[in-house]
Amino acid sequence: MTIAQQDVLALTGGVGGAKLALGLADMLAPGQLHALVNTGDDFTHLGLHISPDIDTLLYTLSGRANATLGWGLEGETWQTMAGLEALGAQTWFRLGDTDMATHLWRTQQLKAGTRLSACTTELASLLGVTSHVFPMSDDPVQTTVHTGAGDLPFQHYFVRDQCEPVVSGFSFDGISAARPNREVMRRLQQKAYGRVIICPSNPFVSIDPILQLPGLWMALRNSPAPVYVVSPIVGGKALKGPAAKMMNELGMDVSALGVARHYCARYPGLIDCFVIDQGDATMAQAIRDLGVEVALTSTVMKSRADKRELARFMLDLGGS
16 A cells, blocks of 8 residues: 555644645545544533534534634524623633534533544534544643743633733643543554644644653654654744744744754654745754754645645655
8 A cells, every 4th residue: 555545644733733634634535634633722611521623623624614713613603602791601712602512512422421532533424524533532631831820721821811921831731641542543553644744733732732642652753654744833923823922932943943843852753854834944954953854835824725735745745
């Protein structure tokens, strides 16, 4: 079986990762894309289990994502939120009326004893998603952001406080006891993946929680599948989200080179090729000096065609 015929594993979280995942799904045969999704952002709100990164990916792959907001569902209504506001309830985390159905359904399934991975598989099927979508773990992991305002659960930092507190670090509560997704680990052991693509997601709060699950990044490194990373920083700016702000506050070089240094220092030997935007070509040699190959292309995804072009480039890397 050639690489082109093998499944592709994509590590993803947030809107930026979902964009490339959509391009990959467009370019691959149905079922060939396997997405391993960050669940460190998961939390309980209004008594409901919320899985923001899983839902962002499922809504994107099913064509239901709200293109204007970048999260939630297209054509959403907000009557439930209006009612809760009238009652004085906390509504800083906005849940649309149709989106609420997803969380009610998932919460009911989990309370009945269904694993998050099984819930996600069924939900993907109900939404007509043909790609395989896996939560990074069935065990709870909570991302905590350490800030000058104290330690904050990720959604409090990201949504409630609008990323304003100055960041000093991150931790992932429960990660030492969490087991990586069983199906993905099984497929890695069977050498079923032709390549692994780390999407242009936030390295600290979207990708690190996945890679730091016990045994996962070493399994990826030991797999024969090459590991390719797309930088989420272009021209010193994050295409989406607070990654650049975080890097600046952590005293890091806010650049594709800074991202490459982070991955290479934390996960030595993992990356085979680091993909950067053509506008960052001057950093290519410094990244090569870290011991990884570099590839240049346009990594900015504004249209569906852009997503497909970047996906095609990632699938062509290394030949067949």
